[in-house]
Each structure stands twice: as structure tokens, then as C-alpha cells.
Amino acid sequence: MVKLLFAFVALFCCVVLVRSESVAARLYPVDCVIPSCITEQDRATIWPFEDPNFFVRCEPTGAPWELVRHPCTGRRLFHFARQMCTLPEDWEEPCGDLPTVDPLEPCPTVRCNTAADLRRLWPMEDPSLFLQCIPQAAGGIAPVGHTCPNGLLFSVRLQACITVHRWQRECSFDGENTPGPTGGDTDPTTTSIPWPPPSSTTPATQSPPPPPSTTTDPSWTLCQPPVCLHEDPVLYPHTDPSRFWQCVPQPSGFWIALERPCAAGTYFHFSWQQCVFPVDWVNFCPV
Numbered sequence: 001m002v003k004l005l006f007a008f009v010a011l012f013c014c015v016v017l018v019r020s021e022s023v024a025a026r027l028y029p030v031d032c033v034i035p036s037c038i039t040e041q042d043r044a045t046i047w048p049f050e051d052p053n054f055f056v057r058c059e060p061t062g063a064p065w066e067l068v069r070h071p072c073t074g075r076r077l078f079h080f081a082r083q084m085c086t087l088p089e090d091w092e093e094p095c096g097d098l099p100t101v102d103p104l105e106p107c108p109t110v111r112c113n114t115a116a117d118l119r120r121l122w123p124m125e126d127p128s129l130f131l132q133c134i135p136q137a138a139g140g141i142a143p144v145g146h147t148c149p150n151g152l153l154f155s156v157r158l159q160a161c162i163t164v165h166r167w168q169r170e171c172s173f174d175g176e177n178t179p180g181p182t183g184g185d186t187d188p189t190t191t192s193i194p195w196p197p198p199s200s201t202t203p204a205t206q207s208p209p210p211p212p213s214t215t216t217d218p219s220w221t222l223c224q225p226p227v228c229l230h231e232d233p234v235l236y237p238h239t240d241p242s243r244f245w246q247c248v249p250q251p252s253g254f255w256i257a258l259e260r261p262c263a264a265g266t267y268f269h270f271s272w273q274q275c276v277f278p279v280d281w282v283n284f285c286p287v
Helices: 002-025 040-044
Strands: 046-048 054-059 066-071 077-079 084-086 121-123 129-135 141-147 153-155 160-162 190-194 235-237 243-249 255-261 267-269 274-276
Touching: none
Parallel strands: none
Antiparallel strands: 046 054, 054 066, 077 084, 121 129, 129 141, 141 190, 153 160, 235 243, 243 255, 267 274
């Protein structure tokens, strides 16, 4: 009986040891940042957790602000730089070494000539801004400027707006210094800025920072349900101007297009990526 009890104890210890090693193997130290809820930018930042299956963010619970842990869903891992849960193959260690970018190469000049040009984002001298090639109502395709939301900065390498804590200069503009990371107040919207900039300001859009993708199906035409690629943030026009198409992820990992309504009395403007009053609306659908 004593031998049997000893065997059970030994087996239990082995299981605990193996489990501890298994858990420790998937933990990553978060020693590059200290999660905080002091400033507005802190509260807008989503913070990494040592287990990348989780993330931490500031929430107004009980105390003025408190760090609350949340899980990623759909077998995804939290990508600190991108500020979102991503597929495991797209994930990067939250505090890993950043790529060496010295000496800096010239930043690419925006162009909207090929399909590949439309599927990428282009840097601007101010790292809080980037350019995207968007079809125009009068015909042709032109670069349109966007502002990264929530104090994020644009990364050419990741083709996305990323947290200031993981941003670094990746290229230079004609020998001029690229502005460094700056803080400040945050805004949950993404501002659309026509490029070259006019004297007036374009209304805000709700388009997110990750890089947009366009459908590659040659039979697809604008205003039909789009063929969604992975993490496609572009909002597409609908044959009904009071609606638009949005690509959303499914538990299977695929992305599908869903109809979304505009607010009453407004129409969806494809170039501005938001619903506008009829007087400002432009029809992008082919006749």
C-alpha cells in the first residue's frame, strides 16, 4: 500500500513538473514596457501579457482605471505592435529585438499604377500618416492620406499602424529627418486626408489601420459583394447607396462580406470610407 501511494505521489509530481515546463515554454517576458493607465495614450494602448493567448487593457472598473486581462479568440495570439490578435504565423514576440534598419534607405514614392500598388500602403514624412491608393469617382486611382488612430504610427515593414512602443524609423525622405514618435490625445477614428492636401479637411473615416486588400477575382465588379482577403479593412460600396459591404472574420478563419447599413438619411461614400449626407455622396458603382 505504501509503495502504491509512493507511486501515485511520484506520478503526480511528474505531471505537475511537465505541465509547469509546458506552460513556461509558451510564456514570453514582457520587459520592454510597463502597462499603465495614467495617460490617455496609455489607456488607448492594448498591453501584452506574458502568455500571448491573452492581452491586457485599461477599463474603468471600480477604480478610475484598472488593467483587465482578456483572451484572444479563434486560436489567435496577441500581436503587441499591431495592437490586435493575429494568426500564429503572423505573430511576433512582444519584446523581441527589432530589425536593424541602419543605414536608412530612401522611403518608397507613392504610385498607383499596378494591382500591387493598390494592395500596399505608402509612408509619409509624418509617421502618424500614410497613403492609400483609392479609386476616384471621376475615374482613375489617386493616393489618399490617412491618419493612424489612437496615437499609433505607420510601419512600412508591417504595412500597418503600430504602437509607438514598437515603432522605429525604417526609411528616410530625401535626407530629411523622419519625425520621431509623438504622444498626445487619441481619437478612435481614422481621419482621411486627400493627397496632395487641399485647403479644406476631409471628414473622418472609420477605416481601421491594418493594411487594406482588394479583391483579386477578375470577374468581380465594384458594388457586388467583394471577395474578402485576409484582414481586409476596406469598406466596399453597395448597389443600395444606403448600405455598404464590410469583410468580417469567421471562426473558420475565412473572411466574408456582410451588408452594413448607413445611418438614416445618409449614403456610403467609397473614397471617404464613411456614410455622408446625400449632398456629399458620389456614385462609384459602374453604370
